[in-house]
Amino acid sequence: MIVETRYVRFDSLPLDCGATLAPVDVAYETYGELNADKSNAILILHAFTGDAHAAGISRETGQPGWWDSMIGPGKAFDTDKYFVMCTNVLGGCRGTTGPSSINPATGKPYALEFPVITQADMVRLQKKFVDYLGIERLLAVAGGSMGAMQALQWAVDYPDAIASAIPIAGTWRHSAQQIAFNEVGRQAIMADPDWNEGNYYGGRPPARGLAVARMIGHITYMSDESMREKFGRRLRGKESFGFHFDIDFEVESYLRYRGTKFVDRFDANSYLYITKAMDYFDITNGRGSLVAALEKVTARFLVISFTSDWLYPSYQSQEIVNALRSLNRDVTYCELTSNYGHDAFLVDVAEQTEVVRGFLASTFREIQRRGTRRAIGPVPAVS
Amino acid sequence: MAVEDRTAAEDLRPMGPAQPLHRGPFVRELLGRSDYAIISELIEENSRVLDLGCGDGELLAWLAENKGVEARGIEINVSKVKQAIARGVSVYQGDIDQGLTDYPEQAFDYVILSQTLQETRRPLQVLREMLRVGRHAIVAFPNFGHWKVRLAHLVTGRAPKTRLFPYEWYDSPNIHFLTVKDFEELAAREGWRIERRICLAGHHTVAFLANLFAEVAVFMICCPEPRPGARRL
Numbered sequence: 301m302i303v304e305t306r307y308v309r310f311d312s313l314p315l316d317c318g319a320t321l322a323p324v325d326v327a328y329e330t331y332g333e334l335n336a337d338k339s340n341a342i343l344i345l346h347a348f349t350g351d352a353h354a355a356g357i358s359r360e361t362g363q364p365g366w367w368d369s370m371i372g373p374g375k376a377f378d379t380d381k382y383f384v385m386c387t388n389v390l391g392g393c394r395g396t397t398g399p400s401s402i403n404p405a406t407g408k409p410y411a412l413e414f415p416v417i418t419q420a421d422m423v424r425l426q427k428k429f430v431d432y433l434g435i436e437r438l439l440a441v442a443g444g445s446m447g448a449m450q451a452l453q454w455a456v457d458y459p460d461a462i463a464s465a466i467p468i469a470g471t472w473r474h475s476a477q478q479i480a481f482n483e484v485g486r487q488a489i490m491a492d493p494d495w496n497e498g499n500y501y502g503g504r505p506p507a508r509g510l511a512v513a514r515m516i517g518h519i520t521y522m523s524d525e526s527m528r529e530k531f532g533r534r535l536r537g538k539e540s541f542g543f544h545f546d547i548d549f550e551v552e553s554y555l556r557y558r559g560t561k562f563v564d565r566f567d568a569n570s571y572l573y574i575t576k577a578m579d580y581f582d583i584t585n586g587r588g589s590l591v592a593a594l595e596k597v598t599a600r601f602l603v604i605s606f607t608s609d610w611l612y613p614s615y616q617s618q619e620i621v622n623a624l625r626s627l628n629r630d631v632t633y634c635e636l637t638s639n640y641g642h643d644a645f646l647v648d649v650a651e652q653t654e655v656v657r658g659f660l661a662s663t664f665r666e667i668q669r670r671g672t673r674r675a676i677g678p679v680p681a682v683s
Numbered sequence: 684m685a686v687e688d689r690t691a692a693e694d695l696r697p698m699g700p701a702q703p704l705h706r707g708p709f710v711r712e713l714l715g716r717s718d719y720a721i722i723s724e725l726i727e728e729n730s731r732v733l734d735l736g737c738g739d740g741e742l743l744a745w746l747a748e749n750k751g752v753e754a755r756g757i758e759i760n761v762s763k764v765k766q767a768i769a770r771g772v773s774v775y776q777g778d779i780d781q782g783l784t785d786y787p788e789q790a791f792d793y794v795i796l797s798q799t800l801q802e803t804r805r806p807l808q809v810l811r812e813m814l815r816v817g818r819h820a821i822v823a824f825p826n827f828g829h830w831k832v833r834l835a836h837l838v839t840g841r842a843p844k845t846r847l848f849p850y851e852w853y854d855s856p857n858i859h860f861l862t863v864k865d866f867e868e869l870a871a872r873e874g875w876r877i878e879r880r881i882c883l884a885g886h887h888t889v890a891f892l893a894n895l896f897a898e899v900a901v902f903m904i905c906c907p908e909p910r911p912g913a914r915r916l
Contacts, residue, residue: 600773602768623785625785625786626786628786628787628790630755632768632772632773632775633775634765634774635761635776636761637761651765654765654769655765658765658768658769658770659771661771662770665771
């Protein structure tokens with residue numbers, strides 16, 4: 301499946317902070333075919349550093365999408381049955397408007413002139429995109445990590461626009477620990493002299509700071525077990541310690557490699573803005589309890605967490621599930637067994653596939669059934 | 684084969700005077716289980732049903748498909764949860780002993796607990812919770828008062844091991860042993876109304892000396908009036 305990222309421009313987008321962004325570009329990809337009554341559309345919501353290229357092989361780079369193991373013909377999000385879309389988030393650096401985009405007012409990149417955004421702002425833009433495609437009601441919104449936060453935001457902000465939501469390895473509010481790790485990442489970037497108060501475009505980017513931020517991130521995405529299995533105390537290309545501060549251990553080499561690679565594809569200011577948007581995330585914002593915040597939810601839910609995920613531990617998913625149960629909403633929950641930590645939703649997909657496939661099939665079946673019931677009366681001619 | 688054509692429903696009349704035969708009418712199987720057949724006959728169409736320990740969701744999927752019920756389940760075993768989801772059943776992976784607290788009162792028409800009561804840590808609490816979240820509780824359990832169990836205990840002097848209780852004492856999931864009589868006494872003490880009692884031996888209902896001859900008992904109970912202090916939220 302060869303795919304291409306496409307772009308669409310919207311005139312403006314009002315933001316939670318009070319500002320209005322104009323214009324706003326959205327990078328997106330779609331897979332599969334939208335059916336006649338537009339009832340088979342699924343919006344995939346990417347995690348922090350993801351992008352619109354969720355599946356297939358990019359015509360441009362030759363790289364597979366970040367969730368290619370989950371999206372495609374016969375996969376969990378089966379593109380033979382469903383029309384699957386993914387957009388790059390607001391504030392990102394992969395085609396959708398963000399701090400590295402040109403500010404029309406100055407003709408230069410926004411940098412820190414870019415307004416501070418929230419998950420709700422990102423979802424508002426996604427809703428604009430879905431409206432643009434003329435889809436009234438999505439079969440599902442689905443995503444892991446930050447994508448899970450957005451799935452929840454969709455269910456609360458646009459209850460009529462989704463039939464189901466699949467938040468995976470997520471939370472309903474960022475915890476102190478999650479904010480703390482993000483803050484360390486931001487400090488690493490801002491401590492790099494090349495950051496230059498965000499004005500590095502056209503010059504040297506804060507590569508060292510961004511790489512350190514990414515290294516910290518990677519540690520939180522793995523687990524003690526997965527690191528022990530993957531690296532242990534193995535030395536990198538040597539039999540004994542080097543007695544220096546170059547690379548001794550495999551794990552050091554891996555983190556440095558990941559950090560350096562990340563710099564090539566990610567903008568440091570986007571890192572600041574998107575982590576801030578995660579830290580601001582609390583679905584109860586001004587609405588009191590979680591149960592009260594979820595009162596408007598009508599979507600069917602599939603909530604998934606992973607046993608070894610310590611960054612977004614299962615209890616955070618369970619709190620969402622229990623609040624929905626106390627509201628008597630239709631919610632399915634399972635905690636899948638995995639050693640891969642938070643990364644499990646990206647790499648440990650066998651069980652996740654079974655669960656998502658079954659959930660989507662029964663949700664789709666139910667929609668079709670209700671659709672037929674509603675359509676009783678004059679039967680439209682079949683061409 | 685005329686006997687076999689009778690459905691379980693015909694035997695679901697309220698308890699009447701004991702009949703001279705201990706073998707009642709033949710009970711059909713549903714999904715290979717006669718307790719499922721009984722349960723499905725008890726449940727009204729288009730009702731809201733919660734199955735505790737729903738396993739792979741077989742019964743719930745059947746009820747959803749054939750009786751149009753809104754089906755929910757709780758199951759602790761993750762591989763069974765996966766199978767239940769694959770069948771399209773909405774299931775919560777959790778423990779029955781704690782799993783009910785989040786549901787609001789009377790959220791369901793029926794709460795089913797099939798062959799699991801004897802495995803719960805706090806059976807009484809589970810039963811009370813079932814009646815808090817559901818209008819009716821349907822409980823099926825193996826009868827520890829069955830004559831073979833009694834005989835096995837008497838003759839061998841060891842923890843009984845029968846077809847009904849096939850486990851060694853050290854690896855049995857059963858941690859509470861109860862009889863038909865025990866359950867009825869508890870119901871009386873708690874003030875529950877027994878709406879139906881169906882006792883089964885193989886594929887037949889038992890009408891005579893049920894506590895001696897029933898292998899499995901299915902009770903449908905309700906709470907005539909909300910018990911004070913039942914609300915725990």
